[in-house]
Amino acid sequence: MDTIELFQDHFGMKCVGVKFFEGEIDTSNLQILRDIKFCQAVRIAYDQPVLLDKDSISCKGAQYALGFEEGTEKEIANAIKLKRGISKETAEQLVENIPRIKNAHYKYIGLNIENPDILIFYMIPKRFMEFLKIYQRTGNSLEVRLSSITAMCGDVAVQTFLTKRICISFGCDDSREYGEVADEELIVGIPKEKIEEIMRIIC
Template structure:
């Protein structure tokens, strides 16, 4: 049971994501909306969700969101939109459903947290404590919860994102919060480190 990692959040609970072969439902809610609802106590078993970008990133479809990004004015031209899509972190051909629930000590593949910058800094310091390695942040300000903090994190690395237009618009997490994804494989050492590293203002 993790104690220090959940304690970094000011509001709600970390969200546990577990990929499972159980048959889930198709939800009309966006993936980031499901995450935000789970933060405050709801649980879901989803095989699909309502975001076109999320569907591509989470391996529900092969349909590229290039046209969506270009038509919405996010990029100067279609070439830029295509390049942005090609840089997205994504899962390919996912067959599983995702259990999305507030963390309660059970199994998970990924934990999603919403943190103020100082708390995110401590998480980075905890990651670096054992090996001295840096955390790389690769984001284009798009597909934050689904791409930066879920698909990327499934590669075994911590994902940190400043958010994206869609997740901030539709889920309402605070302007001062950043999104972090922690894979199960490194959660234990981060938890240990948080109990050992000095506090920010000590």
């Protein structure tokens, strides 16, 4: 088994690897999804490898966070304002705080693909505690940034990719519904390098 498989076997949970591709790749054996939310695509990827491109994502927040679309801040803020019943200024501040890939030059995002950049897990709190206890053998504590918007796409996938840190989220309404995140689960993003570091500790 490779390192990721060993990690999954040790903690008894599945994950979806996420890989950001800069250039052209062979797509002949991969399904490119269309008109889908990122969190929904992650759920599908539990069962099969898939690809996303700039025409795949139907959610404005995910398009913005993943860097597939620029200049939609006002549109996203207005949607948040109407949905949450908050002021325009507050909604704009929330959008400004969304982790996002700026000036993106990634053509594809692969889910459940070999050699991923990061991995997304659904974990129950007790399992995450067990993972954290092992992680803290490195002498590090976990710094957490939480938001209830663009949870799986922004706060987990993008933030983990950009910072190379472990990130968690309680989800947003869409990610819990379309990603089929159970009430008792957290969404956890882990860089591949951290998986390797933790497995060296365990083994």
